Amino acid sequence: MGNVLQLLLAGLATGAIYALAAAGFALLWQTARTINFAQGEFVMLPAFFVLAGTEWLGLPLGLAILLALVLALLVLGLLFKRAIVDPLLPQGVLPVVIATIAVGILLKESVKEFYSAEAQPFPSLVAGGTLHLAGAVLSLQDIAVLLVAGLAILAMQLFLTRTRLGRMMQATAQNPEVALVLGIPTRRMVLYTFLLNAALVTLASILISPVYLAKFDNGETLGLIAFIAAIVGGFNQIRGAIAGGFLVGVVDNFGAAYLSSDYRTGILLLLLIAVILLRPHGLWGRAEERTV
Amino acid sequence: MAAEALLAVEDLVAGYGPVTILRGASLEVAAGTVTTVIGPNGAGKSTLMKAVFGLLPPRGGRVRFAGEEITGRSPRELLARGLVFVPQGRNLFPELSVRHNLELGAAAFALSDLDARVDALLARFPVLGERAGMQASVLSGGEQKLLEIARALLLEPRLLLVDEPSLGLSPKMTREIFAILTALRDRGVAVLMIEQNAKSALGISDVGIVLDQGRVALQAPAGEILADPRIGRLFLGGGLA
Numbered sequence: 001m002g003n004v005l006q007l008l009l010a011g012l013a014t015g016a017i018y019a020l021a022a023a024g025f026a027l028l029w030q031t032a033r034t035i036n037f038a039q040g041e042f043v044m045l046p047a048f049f050v051l052a053g054t055e056w057l058g059l060p061l062g063l064a065i066l067l068a069l070v071l072a073l074l075v076l077g078l079l080f081k082r083a084i085v086d087p088l089l090p091q092g093v094l095p096v097v098i099a100t101i102a103v104g105i106l107l108k109e110s111v112k113e114f115y116s117a118e119a120q121p122f123p124s125l126v127a128g129g130t131l132h133l134a135g136a137v138l139s140l141q142d143i144a145v146l147l148v149a150g151l152a153i154l155a156m157q158l159f160l161t162r163t164r165l166g167r168m169m170q171a172t173a174q175n176p177e178v179a180l181v182l183g184i185p186t187r188r189m190v191l192y193t194f195l196l197n198a199a200l201v202t203l204a205s206i207l208i209s210p211v212y213l214a215k216f217d218n219g220e221t222l223g224l225i226a227f228i229a230a231i232v233g234g235f236n237q238i239r240g241a242i243a244g245g246f247l248v249g250v251v252d253n254f255g256a257a258y259l260s261s262d263y264r265t266g267i268l269l270l271l272l273i274a275v276i277l278l279r280p281h282g283l284w285g286r287a288e289e290r291t292v
Numbered sequence: 293m294a295a296e297a298l299l300a301v302e303d304l305v306a307g308y309g310p311v312t313i314l315r316g317a318s319l320e321v322a323a324g325t326v327t328t329v330i331g332p333n334g335a336g337k338s339t340l341m342k343a344v345f346g347l348l349p350p351r352g353g354r355v356r357f358a359g360e361e362i363t364g365r366s367p368r369e370l371l372a373r374g375l376v377f378v379p380q381g382r383n384l385f386p387e388l389s390v391r392h393n394l395e396l397g398a399a400a401f402a403l404s405d406l407d408a409r410v411d412a413l414l415a416r417f418p419v420l421g422e423r424a425g426m427q428a429s430v431l432s433g434g435e436q437k438l439l440e441i442a443r444a445l446l447l448e449p450r451l452l453l454v455d456e457p458s459l460g461l462s463p464k465m466t467r468e469i470f471a472i473l474t475a476l477r478d479r480g481v482a483v484l485m486i487e488q489n490a491k492s493a494l495g496i497s498d499v500g501i502v503l504d505q506g507r508v509a510l511q512a513p514a515g516e517i518l519a520d521p522r523i524g525r526l527f528l529g530g531g532l533a
Contacts, residue, residue, distance in 0.1 A: 164399065164402070167388075167392065167395075167396065167399065168396075168399050168400075170385070170388075171385055171396055171399060174385050174387070175383070175385060177379075177383075178379070178383045178384075178385070179399075180347065180367055181345070181347070181367055181377055181379055181383065182367075182371075182396055182397060182399050182400060182443075183366075183367050183368035183371040183372075183399065183400030183401070184368075184396075184399050184400050185368065185400070286387075
């Protein structure tokens, strides 16, 4: 029982991080028909912005995180949209997909070239330690990650559903033509979506790097798992992608513990195949119609 | 017809890519009237609406609203001036509630009395009021169209552009929608409507406009158009006179 609780908490904690990245996938898909195959590298990069701030500039951690957020908003939000997505999207979804793969490689290789090829220790937001509860040994780090990511997800959901700006963004995502008729500045809303994604990946990066260390190729696994999470949950529903993130985190952890840690990605791929076969629009997604 | 037109379209030219659809259309809509545009498929009816409402940049001609030139202005600017548009087909956010859909009518504006306006519309259209908290997707086709029209009224417009409001609706629901449009006229809101259901639409209209091959072939009192045997044969399925 204690073991199950432990695995569940750890699964939910990593799942929350996947949920952040998967929500970003869903956001970009909804508003800009962009499948960002560099999302994993987007999660990898801000950690190095933080490290550059602390190591190169000697900034305290808080300030370095702020700097990383600003850089992420500029590079992974604004620049990514203006330089890659805007010019290519009129050519179709596929050119954007290929370009994002290239962006991923560029980011990965740049970090390797200009920072380090070695895994870098990353400062943790909370002190290590454990909590004993009902026979389980729970990691404080996991609890903190789950809390911070959970609160961020809750805040994002409240923002999207309860504020006027959030609802304009949702309206733009769900039906841009109608949003335009209602006078919503749809282009600005799409830009905000890219900025929101940049903020989400920054948070994911800061939460995951103390656990897995910051390394240039972390994005490969992260991107794949977040992509699986988004598809399993429902690519066209932010809450679906979030739920998918948690589910994948838990399945991954239990699969590694009880089935095989060597085949943990394989287990997730089986889950993905099962969902695609049985429920192609995802567990919590909705069937999508496209008019041309 | 009133002396000064609320909306005046002069020689409007518009199209898509290499295709020119609207080839110099001119028409007027007087304040407090219902005007219906009829015409065969491909005559440019929907293109006319989109070009007037700033969704399609005009290639020539002018649009004036309440004495001000508005050619090519953005939808947001037009909404601010009292011009609203209800496009063809389904234009709701199916997962949002009826109330939230209604509120989105003013999404681009910060209205201090938004809640009061929404409440007033929900009271005015009880079928929506009773379902205010439900997802818009549970509404029938007619109720959804009603919600779209109510949403357009949130900004208290002076002119409502509406493209094929009866499309896909039952005859009973069509009559209800038309009754709402005439009630708007009685409140001083002008309506410019496109309709395939030409006979019924002209029946409730003050003015009819016949659009053919991108030009206005005729603008006349609706009764005259209904009585014209040529128009009847051309657009109204014959047997009218």
